[in-house]
Amino acid sequence: MRLTRRLAAIAACVPPGVVVADIGTDHALLPIYLVEKGICPRVVATELNPGPYRSAIEAVNLQGLDGKIEVRQGDGLHPLLPGEAQVIVLAGMGGNTIRQILADSPEVLAAVRRLILQPMVDAGDLRLWLVGEGWRLVDEMLVEEDGRLYVIVVAERGREKVSDPYLLEIGPRLVEKKDPLLPAYLSKLMAHYQRILKALARSRSSRAEEKALEISDKMARIQEVLKEWP
Ligand SMILES: C[S@@+](CC[C@H](N)C(=O)[O-])C[C@H]1O[C@@H](n2cnc3c(N)ncnc32)[C@H](O)[C@@H]1O
Structure with a gap:
């Protein structure tokens, strides 16, 4: 079986x-x-929703892999026992x-060695939470697929050396590695923030003003990184 670029990049992060x-x-x-490639002896696959849960069971049965892939229905990490997956x-x-799924199951998370995360939005909030909870960012990468950019964050237990919230917003390993897709990713992030600023400008609340200031700071920091880009 061939994976899309995004899923292939995630698979490459699995020891x-x-x-x-x-x-x-x-x-x-x-x-x-x-499992087919022999990378993992066993996988637990979980799904919250009945439709995808049925699709997963059918796909696994079709490949004759039900002895090695266990499909379970449930919310987040709740279908897992502590220590079951590394x-x-x-x-x-x-x-x-x-972030919510991870925070909801501390007992399962305690026994996990590595997290491979591919957030569609709000990667910065997720990094900040991870670092605050004692995870370090061992690797990060950007993948382009069908004109979209995806960020992948790999975390393991330990102290993250970067604590600057603005750098955590951007992705410290992406900056260090000078990921060639970073300027394009940051331009998209800037456009996303522009849209939020526009929406916030319609509100007169002090919370909206605070949020707008926070976002303007983030945008200024992104611009600094873009200016220094080789
Ligand atoms: C966009 S799909 C991504 C599927 C696959 N992980 C991938 O990256 O290609 C998101 C899937 O997560 C499932 N999902 C959403 N919230 C969940 C939760 N709290 N626990 C388990 N599954 C969840 C949805 O039903 C959906 O099938």
Whole structure:
């Protein structure tokens, strides 16, 4: 089976030999790939919603992999027992949904060695939370697929050396690695913030003003990074 570039990049972050839990697996494409390629001996694939849960079961059965991939229905990490998976993948959801799912199950998270996260939005909020909870960002990458840019964040237990919230917003490993897709990614982030600023400008509340200031600061920092880009 061939994966799309985004899922292939996620698969490449999985260390061989570990049990992975793929949360929100949808069609179970990643679990099937990881087991078929012999990267993982076993994968637990979970789904919240009945439709994708059924699709995942069908796909796994079709490949004859039901002995190695267990599909479970449930919310976030709740279908997992502590210690069952060493690596957790959460891909294709919002950064704040991912953060909430992780925060909701501290006992499962305590036994996890690596998180592979692909937030669709709000990656900065997710990084800030991870760092505050004692995770370090071991790697980050950008992947282009069908004209869209996706960010992947890999975290392991430990102290993150970067605490600057603006750098955490952008992605410290992306900046260090001078990821060639970073300028395009930051331009999209700037456009996203512009839209939020426009919406906030319609409100007169002090909360909206505070939020607008926060976003303007973030934009100024992004512009600094873009200006210094080689
Ligand atoms: C956009 S799909 C991404 C599928 C796959 N992870 C990928 O990256 O291609 C998001 C999936 O997450 C599932 N989902 C959303 N919230 C969830 C939760 N709290 N727990 C488990 N699954 C969830 C949805 O049903 C959906 O199938």
